[in-house]
Amino acid sequence: MILTKRLLPVVGVMGIAALSACGTSSTSSSSSGGGGGNLASCQGTFTVATDLPLTGGDATDGPPVEKAAHLAVTQALANKTLGGCTLKYVSKDDATVLKNGHDPAQGAANITALSGDSSVVGVVGPFNSSVAVAEIPIASQNHLPLISPANTNPGLTQAGTSASIDTNSLYPGVHSYFRTIGTDITQGEILAYVATKELNFTKAYAIDDQETYGKGLSTFFQKSFTADGGTIVGTASLPGTTKQFQTQVADAQSKGAQVIFFGGTSGNGCGILRSQMPASIPELGGDGCQDNKFITDAASNAAGAQVTSAPDASKLPTATKFYSDFKSTYNEDGTESPYTPYGFDGMNALIQAIKAVLTANNGQPPTDPMTFRDSVAQQLHKLNYPGATGTVAFDKNGDTTQPGFSLYTINGTAWAPKQLLTADASGKVTVAS
Amino acid sequence: MSDETTASAARATAGAIGHGTLVDPRGLSARTDRAGTTRPAVVRTLAFLRKLYGLVQRYFPQFLIAGIAFAILKVYANGGLTLMGAQIKNALVLGAIYALVAIGYTMVYGIIELINFAHGDVFTLSGFYAFVIAGLSGGAIGSLATHSGIGLLLALLIIFPTTMVAAGFTGVVIERVAYRRLRDAPRLAPLITAIGVSFLLEGLMLVIFGADNRPTKLSSWITGRAVRVAGVDVNWKDIFVVATALGLMFSLGAFVRITTLGKAMRATAQDRSASLLSGINVNRTISATFFIGSALAAAGAIVYSINYDLIQWNLGYQLGIIAFTAAVLGGIGNIVGAGVGGFIIGVISVFGGQLAGGEWSNSLVFAILVIILTFRPVGLFGVDVTTRA
Amino acid sequence: MTGTAAVLTGADAGSGMPVLELREVDVLYGRVQALRGVSLTVGAGEIVALIGSNGAGKTTTLRTISGLVRPSKGSILLRGQPIHTLGAEKIARLGVGHAPEGRRLFGRMTVRENLDMGAYSRKDRAGVRSDFERVYELFPRVKERSGQLAGSLSGGEQQMVAIGRAMMARPTVLLLDEPSLGLAPIVVENLFAVIREINQGGTTVLLIEQNALLALNTARRGYVLEVGEVATSGPSQELLRSPEVQRAYLGM
Incomplete structure (x- = not known):
């Protein structure tokens, strides 16, 4: 028993955690100890995803943001941010040839697919407000947290601010939508x-x-x-x-x-x-x-x-490390799109919320995937995380508290x-x- | 009328429908049934409408001119001389481009009675020809154009003929490949083919040049202000666009009036079989018509690029329909009419946009199209049908 | 040369080789057979009349010769050369002038321009100029109207322009389709005098006329078409005496 506990983190890091597809229902032992110790005992693999326009006319917008979000996952894995648990990263493209760029219908299909995968606990995206209108109701019904690095339409969160969006109808289920950018x-x-x-x-x-x-x-x-x-x-x-x-x-x-x-x-x-x-x-x-x-x-x-x-974070002291990491990972400056660090912060916010859920649950993931997703959303509301773009925190609507x-x-x-x-x-x- | 006879009448009419009429037999017989009871009101309303229709039909040019004059004066009253002048300048520049494109529609319709829906796309394609030619050997022509006055003249003397000839041959090929075999087919067949050619060209341009608008870099060729009249900056560019359009239109007018080929084009337009009997090579004449129409569209595309500095795969779609409206307004088949129609549509588009809001300017243009087709299908300068033999 | 045979057919009509010859020509309009085995010859310098009732195929015959209609069978020879496979504008250039039914002038062009179009394929400017003079000589009224739009002319003047336009190509054979149609008798008389004058100038004429008496009085020989077939033919005087022709076409 003790041996197993000690070995588990190693197993997780080695990436054989695929074995524990049912690990999310691991029977948590009553072992006590510090938070770190809690996480070290964590068993399971969860999926985080991005949904961004990566091709066609939007090929300059989505890819750097996607890379930044991916970087956040890579760093979290390397740093064992989630202790013994591991993360799987999935990237979805909401652009279609038909629209030569972002396509709400494709976005909706992506979110439907991600929602159906019980290992998915959160998504960074979408990029475009029109795609968000199609995706939010699906995410809401499936309790799936969505963190947009670029949606600026206020109607997505605040009723009566957009002529074309009926805000209330976007949330048939829970409110699980957040954004790291101002409106x-x-x-x-x-x-x-x-x-x-x-x-x-x-x-x-x-x-x-x-x-x-x-x-x-x-x-x-x-x-x-x-x-x-x-x-x-x-x-x-x-x-x-x-x-x-x-x-x-x-x-x-x-x-x-x-x-x-x-x-x-x-x-x-x-x-x-x-x-x-x-x-x-x-x-x-x-x-x-x-x-x-x-x-x-x-x-x-x-x-x-x-x-x-988007607020230019490239000169912020908090963002220095992000840009140098981005450069060393992708050999690109990451400055051509200002939204890039917001994708990074969005994914980090998601990972921090997952971490908070795990910590609050004795280092183990909640057994019910819906409960897990709901807990992540709750933790996102409580979050106060020092990100690359400044303090990442959300108000009751899911909007960033420091719009700039x-x-x-x-x-x-x-x-x-x-x-x-x-x-x-x-x-x-x-x-x- | 008994039900039985109504039914048989309906059957009889249905039989007629099989032969190509589009009348609903039930609607027709129902109307006949009720005619007895509703006659007085119907007759009165109809008489009034007919009178109104006749009035509008008869005084259409006067109504149009009065409307335009009112719009211009209204703009003057609202915004003063400077605004009116600026919008007149804008209308002339836009109208010049519409006119150049409209001529192609009207020439082709005149000679083979086909609304060449691909013509707007030939305009776009010509813009891309100019784009490619201007970009050859690292934009050598562009550097020439911005180098000096003589250089500009040389650059224009290169870009206009090359682009126009390339566009002309494009038009000839389209006619040869897509329309010639259908010349004696029912009208709908070449019309649908023309729409197909339009889609084909748009698709090709989309694949080759991408979805985004491409700057042609031609706008830097002609710069600077020529004169300031009543607070309105008239740029060399504006003068160039209008002068080029007018120059080409007058040249075309002289061409069809004086040259043998031009006369042959008019003859073929009026009576194809009489032209054949006179020994006119009708195929070659029709090819020449497509060549000239397309070349003028190319000139339109070049001045468009010089003025707006952009070209996009679907640019000619809407511009083509607007230019077609200009051709219909002037009387389709009538070259002078197309030229004047282009300028009138420019005025309607700009002044309508100023008064009603920019979002309405296209709606106004298409409203004009509907009004012309309803009240005066022959257009302002329409050809007298009785002389068409 | 005067015809001695009762019925002249084939190459022996006229002097030497016929200028124009139709051999067993069939024309189909869709499923309707418009011409059935029509054979006729026109000798050099002749005026030949083609008579028949409406719908007999007279106009179709002329349109087939000019190439506007293609025969489904048979052949058409111009000076011995087959022309029935050529395009209409080629046939016109080879020397077949055609003043079509209903004149078919270019109504929105001037009279002068109409005549110009008649000479479209010609390169000899001097020749064209002299032919202008000749047409103006034949039809002084056309000269007076030369600057006017053809569509504004009277019926008789339009017919003169139509013939003039056909003459501008300096044709070997001139096909005239109902030149008298809708014209006042005095105008018709003048017109036919000019047609004879044109013929005397060396142009062979094939003439369609509703007015059979006028046609046969003008022509040397005649053909009678009935429902797309040649019913009878022969020298004009014989046809004029024939009881069938008298009853059917001369109203006697």
């Missing part, structure tokens, strides 16, 4: 702060791409901009296929707009709009604009755009973070760095 409400507040307080503009013209994300962001921007004392002189809502914005630009100019705000993505015209604007008027946008496509599309007019995007966005400008031929701004619960914006 578009915060993003709108920060963009309005930048426009009114930093650039001293009072007149703005707002264009959106008719999609949930773009329309929502534009609404939040307009609300905050008006609250900050500015005037919205005109608006336009144009389909994503729009290639000509001259009519709107001329309209904005005649109405004395000092800045044109674009709520939408580069794919839906953020950069094309910039290329058709006079250089003297700046363009403001959200994270949907912060990519290389914007720079290519805006061509010679690219300078003069300011956009907010960085302001980016184009420096030469690439986006460069200018400053990091955060907003508190009342919407007050402060410059963090």
Whole structure:
């Protein structure tokens, strides 16, 4: 008995824990001892997964985040974070050829498959809010924790904040959705702060791409901009296929707009709009604009755009180790997508929550997989973990308690973070760095 | 009428349906049944509608011009001279591109009565031709264009003919492969084939060039402001687009008016068998029509690239339908009409977008299409059908 | 040369080799047989009339000669060379001029342009210029109207332009399909005088006419078509005397 107990961690590390597929129901001995000792006795293999767009038009977005999450799993295994228990990592792609990128239907199929696997205790993903809308109800019914590193649509967690999302219907079961990134409400507040307080503009013209994300962001921007004392002189809502914005630009100019705000993505015209604007008027946008496509599309007019995007953690002292580990593991900088460390923190948050569940349960996993998943979600709500991007903690809605966005400008031929701004619960914006 | 006779009438009409009519026999007989009781109201309403219809039909150009004038003045009242001027400039630039594409639709329809749905995609493909040609040997033509005035002239003298000729041959091949065999087939057959060719071209471009829009880098060729009128910046680019379109349209007008081939095209459009009897090589004339129409679309694609700096596999789909609307507005088959129609559609699109909101500008254009087809299928400058022999 | 035989058929009609010859030509429109074994010859310099009632196949015969309709059987020879496999525009270039039924002018082009189109395949500019003069000489009215749109002309003027257009190719054989249709008698009289003049200028003419009397008075020989077949043929004077022709086509 004693011998077996001593040997088990070794067995686990050797990866033969596959033997214990039924190990989750291991009869926990009454042995006492410290928490570490508890975990050392842990028996079982659990699966953690990612669901991200990895191919097609989203091939620049998903893969680095997936790598970062995978890195977190690799490190946890190496550090025996879960003591005697081991983790299996599964990566799912929610992109399809049909959609040339993220596909809600594929995301739903992925989550259905992961939910059906009782060894899966949590998933990092999805990347896109539209995919989240399809996935959250499935995860909710199956009690499966989902931690998104990139969903900014507030409607996913806060009722009445999105015209196209019925928040309550997303959670037919338990609330098991979390995100490590702020929402578009915060993003709108920060963009309005930048426009009114930093650039001293009072007149703005707002264009959106008719999609949930773009329309929502534009609404939040307009609300905050008006609250900050500015005037919205005109608006336009144009389909994503729009290639000509001259009519709107001329309209904005005649109405004395000092800045044109674009709520939408580069794919839906953020950069094309910039290329058709006079250089003297700046363009403001959200994270949907912060990519290389914007720079290519805006061509010679690219300078003069300011956009907010994921808080740039690359300069945070807390993130130094992550970036150096990422570099040594993948031989990539990991800085091309700001969401990369959020994938890392999301997976670490999941692992820490699993650890907390195991610790609270005498170092052993709960016998019922649903109970296990529920416990992980509970632990995620309680979590206060020092991650690469700062303290990882979630409020009652599953939203991060430290929403922040960085302001980016184009420096030469690439986006460069200018400053990091955060907003508190009342919407007050402060410059963090 | 007894049930039995109604039924047999329905059967008789159903028999007629088999021969190609699309009338619902039950609906028809039901209406006849009730005619007795509902006649007065129906007659009154119908008379009023007929009168209204006749009025709109008769004064369609006047209504259109009044509407456009109202829109322009409304924009002036709302935003002043600068806004009106800026939007007129935008309308002309957009209209020039629509006009160049519309001409291809109208020429092909004129000569073989086919709505060449692939024409918009020929426009897109031409944009990619320009993209490829401009990118040859590391963008040598681009460097030439931005080097000096002479260099720009040379670059334009390279890119326009090469792209236009490549596009012209594309059009000729499409006609030869997809349409020629179906020339005497029922109209629907070539129409469906044209839609198929459109999908084929779009698919090819999607596979070869990807889903994303590709910057053509042509926008850096022509830069700078030419003149500032009433607060409106008129750039060299804007002037170039409109001047190129007008130049090509007048050249085409002269071509079909003066040259033997041009006359043969008009003759073939009017009466194919009389053309054959006159010794006109109708196949070659039709090929030439496709060549010229496609080449003009290519010119449209180049000026589009110079102005907007992008090309995307599905760009020509919507632009094509808008240009087709321009061709219908001008009177399909009428080259001058297509040119004028393009500019009118540009004005409707821009000023409609300004007044009703940008999200409505396409809806307005397609509303115009429905209105023309309802009230004036021959368009503004429609050909007089009686002279078509 | 005057015909002595009661019925002239085959190569012995006209002088030497016939300019145009149809041998046992069948034409099918779908399942309907429009022509059945039609054989006819037109000698050089002749005017030959083709008469018959509506639907007898007169227009089909001309369209088959021009290549607008393809025979399913039989052959058509122009100066001894088979032409029935060629495209219509090739046949036109080889010297078959055709002023079709209903004139078929290019209505939205000027009269001059219509004549231009008639000379489409010709390269000899001087020759074309002299033919313009000749057409204007034959039809002074056409010259007066040369700048007008063909669609705006009167029926008689349109018929003149149609014949003029066919003449611009300097054809060996001129096919005329109902030139008198819908025209006032005085106009018809003038028109036929010009047709004779054209013939005297060396152009062979094959003429379709509803007005059999006029046709046979103009032509040297005639063929009578009935339901797609040649019912009878011979010198015009004989046909005019024939009781069958008199009863069926001359209303006597």
